[in-house]
Amino acid sequence: MFEGIFTGLSTALMPFNLMMVVVGCFAGTFIGMLPGLGPISAVALMIPITYTLDPSSGIILMAGVYYGAVFGGSTSSILINAPGCASTLVTTFDGYPLAQKNQAGKALALAAYASFCGGTVGAIILIFAAPALASVSLSFQSSDYFALMLLGLTSVAAFAGKGQVIKAMMMTVFGLMIATVGNDVITGAPRYTFGQMDLVDGISFLLLAMATFALAEVMMTILRGNMFSTSETMKPVALSSMKLSRSEIKEVAPTVARSSVFGFIVGVLPGAGATIASFLAYGLERNLAPERLRKMFGKGALRGLAAPEAANNAASTGSFVPLLTLGIPGSGTTAIMLGALIAYGIQPGPRLYVDHPDVFWSVIISMYFGNLVLLILNLPLIPYISRLLSIPPQILNPLIIFFSIIGVYLVSFNTFDIQMMVFITLIAVGLKFLNFPMAPMLLGFILGGMLEKNLSRALVVSDGSFNFLWNRPLTLTITCITLVILFLPSLLKLGRQMGVKMMSAAD
Amino acid sequence: MNLTKDRFGGLLFLLLSVTYGYYAADIPLLPRDKFEPFHAQTMPYWLSGLGVIFSILLIVLKPATVAENEPLLKSNILLMLGLMAFTFIFSVVLPWLGFPITTSLFLASSYWLLGERRIKILVFASVPFALIFWLLLTQVLDVYIAPARLIFW
Numbered sequence: 001m002f003e004g005i006f007t008g009l010s011t012a013l014m015p016f017n018l019m020m021v022v023v024g025c026f027a028g029t030f031i032g033m034l035p036g037l038g039p040i041s042a043v044a045l046m047i048p049i050t051y052t053l054d055p056s057s058g059i060i061l062m063a064g065v066y067y068g069a070v071f072g073g074s075t076s077s078i079l080i081n082a083p084g085c086a087s088t089l090v091t092t093f094d095g096y097p098l099a100q101k102n103q104a105g106k107a108l109a110l111a112a113y114a115s116f117c118g119g120t121v122g123a124i125i126l127i128f129a130a131p132a133l134a135s136v137s138l139s140f141q142s143s144d145y146f147a148l149m150l151l152g153l154t155s156v157a158a159f160a161g162k163g164q165v166i167k168a169m170m171m172t173v174f175g176l177m178i179a180t181v182g183n184d185v186i187t188g189a190p191r192y193t194f195g196q197m198d199l200v201d202g203i204s205f206l207l208l209a210m211a212t213f214a215l216a217e218v219m220m221t222i223l224r225g226n227m228f229s230t231s232e233t234m235k236p237v238a239l240s241s242m243k244l245s246r247s248e249i250k251e252v253a254p255t256v257a258r259s260s261v262f263g264f265i266v267g268v269l270p271g272a273g274a275t276i277a278s279f280l281a282y283g284l285e286r287n288l289a290p291e292r293l294r295k296m297f298g299k300g301a302l303r304g305l306a307a308p309e310a311a312n313n314a315a316s317t318g319s320f321v322p323l324l325t326l327g328i329p330g331s332g333t334t335a336i337m338l339g340a341l342i343a344y345g346i347q348p349g350p351r352l353y354v355d356h357p358d359v360f361w362s363v364i365i366s367m368y369f370g371n372l373v374l375l376i377l378n379l380p381l382i383p384y385i386s387r388l389l390s391i392p393p394q395i396l397n398p399l400i401i402f403f404s405i406i407g408v409y410l411v412s413f414n415t416f417d418i419q420m421m422v423f424i425t426l427i428a429v430g431l432k433f434l435n436f437p438m439a440p441m442l443l444g445f446i447l448g449g450m451l452e453k454n455l456s457r458a459l460v461v462s463d464g465s466f467n468f469l470w471n472r473p474l475t476l477t478i479t480c481i482t483l484v485i486l487f488l489p490s491l492l493k494l495g496r497q498m499g500v501k502m503m504s505a506a507d
Numbered sequence: 508m509n510l511t512k513d514r515f516g517g518l519l520f521l522l523l524s525v526t527y528g529y530y531a532a533d534i535p536l537l538p539r540d541k542f543e544p545f546h547a548q549t550m551p552y553w554l555s556g557l558g559v560i561f562s563i564l565l566i567v568l569k570p571a572t573v574a575e576n577e578p579l580l581k582s583n584i585l586l587m588l589g590l591m592a593f594t595f596i597f598s599v600v601l602p603w604l605g606f607p608i609t610t611s612l613f614l615a616s617s618y619w620l621l622g623e624r625r626i627k628i629l630v631f632a633s634v635p636f637a638l639i640f641w642l643l644l645t646q647v648l649d650v651y652i653a654p655a656r657l658i659f660w
Contacts, residue, residue, distance in 0.1 A: 052648065166561055166564050166565050166568070167513070167516070167565065169561050170516075170517075170520050170558070170561045170562065170565065173524075173554055173557050173558050173561060174520070174523075174558075176550075176554050177523075177527055177551075177554050177558070180550060180551055180554070184534075184547040186545075186547070187536075187537055187540070187546065187547045189534055189535050189536065189537070189547040190534075190535070191534045191547060191551065192527075192530060192534075192551075219587050219590070219591070222583060222586050222587050222590065222621075223579055223583050223584065223587050224579075224583070225580060225583050392623070393621070394618055394621035394622045394623045395618055395623065395628070395632055397590075397617075397621060398590075398613075398614055398617030398618055398621065399614070399636075401590065401594060401617065402610065402613065402614060402617075405594060405597065405598075406610075409598075409601075410644070410650060413653075415598040415599070415601055415602060416598075418594065418595075418597065418598035418601075419595060419598050419599075421594070422591050422594050422595045422598075425591065426591060429587070431516075433579075434512050434513075434515065434516040435512065435513075435516075436516060452550050455545065455550075456545040456549075459544045459545045460543075460544060460545065463544065464544030464545075
């Protein structure tokens with residue numbers, strides 16, 4: 001393991017890769033600050049650039065962008081009460097009230113320190129957790145992989161939120177359907193190409209990610225009319241001192257420690273991600289706080305700001321565990337990274353640890369550097385970076401559209417891809433308007449090919465029988481977890497209803 | 508039964524799943540495939556079935572109380588469609604007019620569509636940007652970009 005850590009250190013410490021971390025953090029902070037554009041869009045926008053880099057540098061850049069975007073999202077949450085992404089929504093609860101009390105500088109500093117601690121704790125646990133899980137998963141067979149992918153897809157849908165589970169499942173199936181377009185990977189038979197040569201290779205992952213996240217998000221901003229309000233009503237508040245007193249540090253330190261570990265654990269769960277981690281950490285801290293401090297939550301409580309910030313950064317790190325060790329992304333952003341790695345010809349999973357230790361370890365090590373960069377370079381520069389928020393939206397939005405389409409064009413040099421993007425963006429906007437979540441679709445699309453390959457292998461080995469799902473204890477365990485995740489919310493609801501009925505009958 | 512957003516989405520998805528399943532029959536199979544437990548049509552048929560099941564569930568089940576979106580303004584819809592049209596035109600014109608001219612036109616017209624009326628901004632935020640970006644790609648990053656067909660005919 002230590003040999004691997006040194007390999008990762010030497011790769012991550014290469015001047016070019018260090019520069020990638022810095023560039024990634026800056027670009028991510030800027031994109032993440034723009035309301036509506038979150039880490040998924042930020043990472044998607046970076047993919048075309050990473051295609052010109054070697055895998056380690058590319059993935060380091062994307063990890064930097066990921067961190068930067070989460071940090072940028074917190075900044076806009078605190079300064080203008082507009083979260084850049086869902087995972088920083090909770091930051092607005094106490095961050096913006098602090099900014100309104102002329103403590104914006106303190107709020108930003110606390111958010112940065114909490115994020116740094118969350119990310120650091122996450123990176124340290126990751127160093128030990130990832131190789132352990134990777135060595136266990138080396139014994140996985142195709143049936144286990146199939147069950148794991150099913151678990152990943154199901155849990156993303158199960159955590160989609162109240163009333164959204166069926167929609168998320170539908171979107172997963174939709175993503176799997178899109179993945180079948182093009183020549184079949186096993187037999188080479190053309191599927192759903194309708195005689196179009198441009199569809200023989202299937203739909204590009206980059207095209208789909210850009211269209212459904214970057215382009216569709218800009219279009220939704222325009223549709224909702226938000227772009228017209230950005231420049232007029234969302235004026236950033238003035239920054240003040242960034243210093244925290246000793247008593248304030250003493251107050252938030254236990255919160256940060258608890259939320260970091262808690263956030264990491266939630267982040268590891270496939271599908272849970274940083275958003276759920278930040279909400280749960282906030283709720284946990286509010287419940288743990290003494291009565292006097294509990295009243296402050298929602299009105300500018302330091303604990304209320306530190307908890308979600310530490311948790312969402314630790315969860316972002318945690319979501320790399322299933323990606324790097326099992327090849328199953330834990331969030332929408334890591335799903336995009338998975339697609340980018342596959343485009344490099346690198347298959348994340350248990351073999352990544354053995355076959356590409358430089359990529360595996362450099363990603364983990366660079367996460368720590370990313371946190372350092374955010375703290376040392378980005379925090380002092382926030383007053384200047386936040387000025388970018390004043391770029392008029394009528395200029396900024398066309399530029400984002402341009403970067404999205406040109407990013408896809410520069411990979412394929414095929415204008416058909418831009419036309420396809422327009423078509424997919426219109427569908428994505430329609431689906432967003434009908435409240436269908438996009439991340440399960442992208443995850444279904446990315447895992448579709450692997451899911452089909454592993455299912456095919458498992459079925460051939462078991463002679464067409466589905467008993468492979470329960471023949472091996474490991475597969476059976478994963479299948480059971482999948483079923484529990486899928487049906488637990490319904491069973492709990494049923495239990496609650498029965499409990500209420502029994503109570504009323506007893507009365 | 509009201510036609511809520513969820514049910515409308517469910518109906519659309521049902522239509523998609525049925526059509527997807529219908530076209531699965533067009534996927535060519537190898538001669539031995541019929542005796543294999545898994546072939547090129549298997550996954551599409553299963554996905555089509557799953558799609559139908561989920562769509563029916565969404566149509567039949569009681570809709571969840573999700574906050575309704577604010578009604579969209581017709582002018583915003585037209586703006587969005589306009590930008591999409593410009594993007595489509597960009598893809599058609601790009602090979603003919605070349606990268607710098609098409610990009611400048613696309614950016615300037617998009618700024619204008621979104622409400623920017625100052626000529627200075629329209630010109631200076633598009634033409635120099637397109638030229639610098641083109642130079643960066645071709646001269647610094649050594650990316651080959653095909654010349655305009657109309658100009659270099």
